[in-house]
Amino acid sequence: MSEPVPFQAVFNGRVPAPQLDANGTPRRGCPLSDLRDRLRRAGLRPTRQRLSLGWLLFGRGDRHLTAEMLYDEAMRAKVPVSLATVYNTLHQFTEAGLLRQLALDGSKAYFDTNPSEHHHFYLEDESQVIDMPDCGITVDSLPEAPEGMEIAGVEVIVRLRRARPNARRQS
Numbered sequence: 001m002s003e004p005v006p007f008q009a010v011f012n013g014r015v016p017a018p019q020l021d022a023n024g025t026p027r028r029g030c031p032l033s034d035l036r037d038r039l040r041r042a043g044l045r046p047t048r049q050r051l052s053l054g055w056l057l058f059g060r061g062d063r064h065l066t067a068e069m070l071y072d073e074a075m076r077a078k079v080p081v082s083l084a085t086v087y088n089t090l091h092q093f094t095e096a097g098l099l100r101q102l103a104l105d106g107s108k109a110y111f112d113t114n115p116s117e118h119h120h121f122y123l124e125d126e127s128q129v130i131d132m133p134d135c136g137i138t139v140d141s142l143p144e145a146p147e148g149m150e151i152a153g154v155e156v157i158v159r160l161r162r163a164r165p166n167a168r169r170q171s
């Protein structure tokens, strides 16, 4: 994955916001004005901090990251934020429906820049999350929701690890 154009340079108008990625996919560019609109539509004031973190988050297509990963990117892009601000912003974006928090393991929260319902593979050895292809799974039978409740969504996480050759049965 290529490094994003530094937010500061785009913000100050020195560099035009990228519109296309290497494959010509338009979404990855995420021009700044779109991001402003997106924040406003989600009911969030487009502050400089939200814009700069949003730029890093949404400027590179669908992906999954932790607060620490975003903080590292912010440091590399010379965006002056604290880790606490990164946490707060991620939670505000999640509450506003711009991100989805994934329940993977207790110690680390992963955030998905694609908030629509989809399923995931989790590579345990590498702590990496990847989207499952659309046709990857069907859930046919769900329990009835308890009285007064309805099912809001179904999220499947399939945990993967490297196949262990020794465990393979001899044929």
Ligand SMILES: [Zn+2]
Pocket (backbone or CB within 6 Å): 063, 064, 112, 114, 118, 119, 120, 130, 131
């Ligand atoms: Zn995902």
